[in-house]
Amino acid sequence: MAENAMLNQWYPVGLFSHLAKGVYKTALMGEKIAVSADANGDAVVTTCAGRILPVLVRFGHVWSSLGEPTKDLFSIPEADQPGRRFVEVGVVRVRCSPLRAVENFLDIAHFPFVHTDILGAEPHTEVQNYKVEIRDVEDEVWATQVKFYQPQAAKSASGGITTEYMYRVPSPTCSVLYKTCPPRPTEWDVITLFVQPLAEDLCDVWPWMALFDDETSMTDLIHFQQTIFLQDRSILENQIPHLLPLDPGMEIPTRADMTSVAYRRWLKRHNFTYGAQLVAQ
């Protein structure tokens, strides 16, 4: 089955800090699962038939898989740097393909129109040239040297700056974004999008951040990211076709879409097709 390749991946299934609240019932790729803590406080994930699934806890979240993951979950070395604050933004459900949610996260061109006056503003709509590659050793998609003018790039930014970005896709439904850190110009802020596929056209999105920002309150940091993501949500729910097309069909990508093109190519190469449309309709 084409989905097998994705069955063996790790997916976020809940916040570790919320395990104490009791059993959390959710789903993974169409299968109902329960996330809970055992007597030692360790995370346990089971299917409703009682099958015990692989578990690990990283980046504040519980991760699991319906299959047998052949490799460890990706790491984010920057997240271990001392002095960072970790922001658990919380879950938001979106009626869209999990792959669509990741692809939208990789796009810069929509900033002035969807995140107006925050991540972009007219007339600064140009996406300058940037570099995209599929790194063979890491087996990840990377976009680097991405630059964009932003009126309010982060909660800690005062006034407009040209922000530099790097995007990384280390797993089919996860993306890590490195972004200019206004209070510490030599470091990158880390902003992630962890997507839990509930079905091919339904997902739970768990944004998470590791920031250098000692000024802003935790609630403000959460609300900043929720604002951005909820501006995307209504767009994501209206994208047609609902599944991510891996066959170009009627779509014509432009240079600004290079990251998306590489992401789709990488998905296709690995048979990561849960949530994808294989033949243009």
Added chain:
Amino acid sequence: MKLYDYILSPSCYKVRLMAALTGIPLKIRPVDFHPGGEHRKAELLALNPAGSIPILEDGDLVLTESSAMLVYLSMKTAPKWLGDGTAEQAARVQQWLSFSHRLTANLGGARLHEMLHRPGDIAVLQAHGIAALRELEAGLVEQGLRGKSFLASDRPTIADIACFPYVALAPDGGVLLDPYPAIRLWSRAIRALDGFIEMPGIHRLHELKPDPSIAAGEE
């Protein structure tokens, strides 16, 4: 004036929008509603035992109902937002303020269910939401026949601000607005008001571009 606020709450947005339209500065105190559940913790429960937000504080006055906040902000600086003072308009305003609670319960409930995992019977919430939208659509059509573009008057009142957010965000809860032309025009009229502010899920109007210039003789 201090508003205990959540950026994604349509009820909080009513108050932020009203304050923006009437030029009243608010001191915003963000509440970690999701995922933190701060509105159910001791500090806020002491202010509002109902455990809901928004909460508006002004000196000794503590308000926990958004409709009361709209009245308060209007009376302070812009009484025209309450209607023209006739019995009929005052009653129409009250009619829609009460009606707006149904929108909170059904369209708001559907949105919380679909977006933030809150419990509820989604089919029932959506069905009641659609019934309320049809009632609103009929009300706006009737107002249109009277030559009036807004719910209670020929100018916007707090009734429009009370109903607008949950209606505009209905698609977040899986309820489409496509079948309601009067609601769409009304929503456009509200978004075109001077001082209008947006919230996530409610987009601003794109600036109207000038008409294309077509030289004589060109087709």
